[in-house]
Amino acid sequence: MEFERERLFEEVWSMPMTTLAKKYGISDNGLRKICIALAIPLPQRGHWARVAAGKSVPSPQLKPHTGANQYTFYRAESAPVKSPNDDHWLAERLAFEEDPANKIVVADELLNPDKIVVGASKVLRELLALIGRSKKYEDARFEREKLPWTGVHHEYFGDNSWSNYLSRGGIIELPHDALPTRVSIESVDRALRLWDAIIKAAKNRGIKVNLVERRLRLTIREESVDLRMSEQVKPVVGKGALFPDCAFPPEDHKKKLATGALRIFICHMGEQKFEDKEGVVLEDQINILFRAIYKSIWSGRLRTLARIEDQRVKQLEDEAANQRKLEAAAREAVIADNKRRIDDLIVEADNWHRANRVRAYVSYLKDESSKIDISQDMQRWLQWAEEVVEILDPSRSRLK
Known part of the structure; x- marks a missing residue:
């Protein structure tokens, strides 16, 4: 948009700045900056009130100056502002999750699980087998060491899977390329059923689901949140009584022990936690979890649009400066x-x-x-x- 100095001077002194700014579709402050750049004198406060009262108010003369006589104003043709449907989108989904007819039910048995859950189940079985073999080696070594020395060296072929399992308080941690899960053996089946319900519900709602490193990522409207699951542990003090099946029980000091209470975390600009509470288990909070996911997606979208708008404004300012x-x-x-x-x-x-x-x-x-x-x-x-x-x-x- 081009502004010519003499013409703009005549317009500035023929109508209020707010009216003239609306004519050009810019802010009155932006118009004021253009006038200053072109060395155009501006009406003093109260000028138009005196004109409206019928008083004679003289207009100044436009003095010559050595600067530019034209000003080019750059304005984007279409700015990516927040869509008016964004709030409606969020309200629709929150209402959907609040409707009892749409309650997400966690199955009592793992039937026809999602392929992501199938992969995690396979990895868990392999880990359990590895821990079982490691425990077997530990027990055999313990039994051999109770026997009198025969002068024969018995080579030990075990690994540290069992001792690592004990040091984590009886917690199994899946590798980074499987579902982000840290639970005890007793909670494995429940964790898989929870994951299966969440993944199937997400896909039924049109949410893209995929695994990234140590996270389950849910993507909608080009925004993503990550989920992870863990079992709460508590510090305890004890020895053999805590681990009666352990050939080499831990020493007497504080250890971690799995509690059976599961937690799911939404990772997006920090973390939100959903956990088993007294009288309310995670199975009854899945719809609440999805409401929180939608709110995170919505807030992330607003941040993205604000960042895009800031970049757009900066680009325009840089172009105008250049x-x-x-x-x-x-x-x-x-x-x-x-x-x-x-x-x-x-x-x-x-x-x-x-x-x-x-x-x-x-x-x-x-x-x-x-x-x-x-x-x-x-x-x-x-x-x-x-x-x-x-x-x-x-x-x-x-x-x-």
Whole structure:
């Protein structure tokens, strides 16, 4: 949008700034900045009130200035603002989850599980088998060490899976490429059934579900939240009584022990926790979990739109600043060219005066030589001098 200085001056003094700003579709503060950039005087406070009261208020004259006489205002054709349907989208989904008819039910048995749950179940079985083998090796080693020394060395082929399992308080942690789950052996089946209900409900609601490193990611409207599940542990003090099946029970100090209470975390700009509570188990909170997921998606969308808008405004400001630099450079180039032409004119005028002085001198010599006899050399010199005068006189080439 182009603003011409004289025309804008006339408009500024013909109507209030707020009215004129609405005409151009910009803020009155933005219009004020344009007027300042073009050195346009603005009406004082109360000017239009005095005009409305019928008082005669003189308008100032637009004084000449050395700056720009035009201002280019850049405005985006379509700004990515928050859609009016965003709030409606959230309200619809919250109402859907609050409707008892849409209650998410966690099955008592894991029937026809989702493929993600199938993969996690397979990994869990492998981990349980590994822990079982490790415990078997530990027990065998313990039994051998109770026997008298026979001089025969028995090589130990076990690993640390069982001891690691005990040190975590009886918690199994799935690897990073499976469902993000840390639960005890007793809670494995329940955890898988909870995951299966969540994943199926998400897909039925049009939410994209996929695994990322140590997270289950739910994506909708190009926004994502991550979920993870863990079992709450509590610190205890004990030895063999805590782990009666352990060949080498932990020493007497604080240890962690699984409690059976499960927790699900929504990871998005921090974490929200949903857990088993007295009288309310996680199975009865899945719809509440989805309501929180939708709110996180909605708030994330608003942050994304705000970030896009900030980037858009910054880009426009940068483009406008660059354009102003180009315009300023062009004005400076015009000023520099004009100064050079003036300097050239002064030099040209000086050369003209010098040529006229030489011409007058040569003319004087010719007049004087006509009164006396002069040599041929003098005649040739006078002829040469007249030619030099024509060369020195810049007006000859200027008038061609």
